[in-house]
Amino acid sequence: xxxxxxxxxxxxxxxGENATMNCSYKTSINNLQWYRQNSGRGLVHLILIRSNxxxxxxxxxxxxxxxxxxxxxxxxxxxxxxxxxxxxxxTDGTANQAGTALIxxxxxxxxxxx
Amino acid sequence: xxxxxxxxxxxxxTRGQQVTLSCSPISGHRSVSWYQQTPGQGLQFLFEYFxxxxxxxxxxxxxxxxRQFSNSRSEMNVSTLELGDSALYLCASSPYTGQxxxxxxxxxxxxxxx
Numbered sequence: 001x002x003x004x005x006x007x008x009x010x011x012x013x014x015x016g017e018n019a020t021m022n023c024s025y026k027t028s029i030n031n032l033q034w035y036r037q038n039s040g041r042g043l044v045h046l047i048l049i050r051s052n053x054x055x056x057x058x059x060x061x062x063x064x065x066x067x068x069x070x071x072x073x074x075x076x077x078x079x080x081x082x083x084x085x086x087x088x089x090x091t092d093g094t095a096n097q098a099g100t101a102l103i104x105x106x107x108x109x110x111x112x113x114x
Numbered sequence: 115x116x117x118x119x120x121x122x123x124x125x126x127x128t129r130g131q132q133v134t135l136s137c138s139p140i141s142g143h144r145s146v147s148w149y150q151q152t153p154g155q156g157l158q159f160l161f162e163y164f165x166x167x168x169x170x171x172x173x174x175x176x177x178x179x180x181r182q183f184s185n186s187r188s189e190m191n192v193s194t195l196e197l198g199d200s201a202l203y204l205c206a207s208s209p210y211t212g213q214x215x216x217x218x219x220x221x222x223x224x225x226x227x228x
Binding site: 030031033035040041042043044045048050088092098099100101102103104105106107 | 118145147149156157158159162164169170172202204206208211213214215216217218219220221222
């Protein structure tokens with residue numbers, strides 16, 4: 001079952017523009033992660049935000065988390081063609097889960113044209 | 115350090131056959147997780163192994179099994195293949211198990227069942 005649902009499913013922008021992707025989830029979480037996947041290849045970890053954090057930055061990435069709305073957003077500023085990829089949010093299966101078992105959303109496909 | 119490696123990268127099998135996929139984690143990583151990615155269901159957690167013990171299992175039939183060796187390398191096996199098993203199978207490793215753990219993904223094995 002999907003825990004996170006990304007919105008929009010697809011996004012097309014020009015280089016230099018900002019891209020915002022949203023993720024909603026269903027159950028309480030302790031943390032949320034964002035991953036990027038280039039064209040059917042392996043995923044790359046981008047950023048992790050904990051439930052007691054509201055905002056986190058990493059280079060051109062900004063992630064926010066609103067636990068009251070059960071949602072998170074990923075903002076990529078000054079997009080480049082190399083940012084073209086699918087972006088997924090992921091949460092742990094349950095708040096008290098032992099071990100690792102990420103639940104991924106369906107992802108947002110970002111296309112950045114030059 | 116070398117990244118996560120998966121072999122083979124591509125595989126074509128016939129319905130009813132069985133298949134074994136292999137994953138070598140990053141050196142020093144003791145946790146290995148497996149995910150199935152399909153266009154319809156997205157990314158779904160299969161199972162996680164840590165120190166040769168299965169820690170978590172996703173909602174997949176018993177035809178899907180795995181194991182981990184003392185050197186942390188992992189294999190997953192799918193018996194009696196069905197057409198719906200066609201997917202990209204991704205392996206991920208991390209130094210330890212638990213929540214809020216960044217996963218390092220391999221390039222995946224693309225399995226086609228005919």
